Amino acid sequence: MKVENVHRTTFLAGDGLFSSNTSYAPQYLIMKDVNFSKEKDFKELFSSSTRFNNPERFSLDKLHLNKQKLESFKTLRKNWNGYDGEQIKPEVIDIVEKIISKIEYQPQIFPTGRGSIQLEKYFDENNFYEIEISDDEIFLYKVKDGVETEKEISIKDLEKSIADFYE
Amino acid sequence: MNKKVLPDIDNNEYLYRGIIEQFWDYENNRPSSAVFKDSKGVSVDREYDRNEKDCIGKLLENKSFYAICKIKKERVLYHKAIVKYLPVEDNIYHSEIHDTVEKIKLKGSKPKKLRDDSIVVYKLP
Incomplete structure (x- = not known):
């Protein structure tokens, strides 16, 4: 041609x-x-x-799944995990719902036996994060490019901490 | 009445913990580290002189766990956590994992490292 x-x-x-x-x-x-x-x-x-x-970004399916999970946490009663697990307070669930409704990439979410909720995402052994949200603290444990960080953070820092893994 | 108490936990002894389905990470086919986050110490059953089948069976008597994992005491110590033998009335094998001698709650990297060193020995099909 x-x-x-x-x-x-x-x-x-x-x-x-x-x-x-x-x-x-x-x-x-x-x-x-x-x-x-x-x-x-x-x-x-x-x-x-x-x-x-990027199917991970703004995934409505994952957001919907996480919201369903949060809804199920409301039904957890004392000793739900077989080890005197504490109920998750409604305030904690509300905080997490606001967070996941705003962030671009959905993490996995899990309840803990001490009444907190953990947001986590594992990419590989040198890149992952775990954020534990309770009624008085947000605690971050992350490994980014092999560098480990553990500290208390604010809600404002939380979004950036997650977004860092996708830049 | 004398309560039977077992000797101190040997470093080679395994510690068993039940896992309900809410803790299961299907993406990575393993429990979340959240399974090692409790407020009053992470309760485990020590192995002592039992075989694995008996250790699993005893846990399942109390609850229909989705999975059960075990970790050796020496691995807990390696990650700078501690194990305390704390028998209770209905469980002579009851023990707890604490963050340090002064602090009970496991936090930060320790739950993840304990999860990584745990072996899943039972899981519902």
């Missing part, structure tokens, strides 16, 4: 639009002799942004 003009087209991911310039020059699809200086540029040009294609 003849190529007279190098014609840059852009496929807009997510919108399904196919746009091109509107010059008078004849327009052809690029079939050969295309000078993409680096394969990376080509991929960047045509690949969809991870913001749109």
Whole structure:
């Protein structure tokens, strides 16, 4: 196929639009002799942004599942775990629900026998986080690129702590 | 009436803990470290001179656990936690894992490290 003009087209991911310039020059699809200086540029040009294609981000299914789990925590009675496990206070459940409704990436959530809720995500042995939320404290334990951190954090820091793993 | 008390827990003894389904991490096919987070010490049953089947059976008598894991006392000590033998009236094998001599609650990295060193010996199909 003849190529007279190098014609840059852009496929807009997510919108399904196919746009091109509107010059008078004849327009052809690029079939050969295309000078993409680096394969990376080509991929960047045509690949969809991870913001749109990352199924983990803003996953409604996972949010729904987590909300169902939180709902089930309300029914946990004293000794629910066989070891005198404490009930989870409604305030703690409310805090966690607000948190998970805002964050971009859903963690796994688990109750603990001491009335707190743990948010956690494991990527690999050098990258994971566990955040324990109780009525008087939010405690972070994370390993990021092999570096271990343990500390109390605020709700404001919590979102960033999770988002750090996806940058 | 004299209460029977067993000798101190040997470092090679296993400690058994029951796990209900709410603690099971299906993504990674293992218990969450949340299973080692209790407010009054993490209760475990020491092995003493029993075989594994008996250790599992005794735990299941009290509750239909989804899974049961065990960890050796020496691994608990390796992670700088402590084990206390604390028999109770209906359980001569009852023991507890504490964070340190001064602090009961396990926190931060220790629950995760104990979970990593635990072996799941029973799980519902």
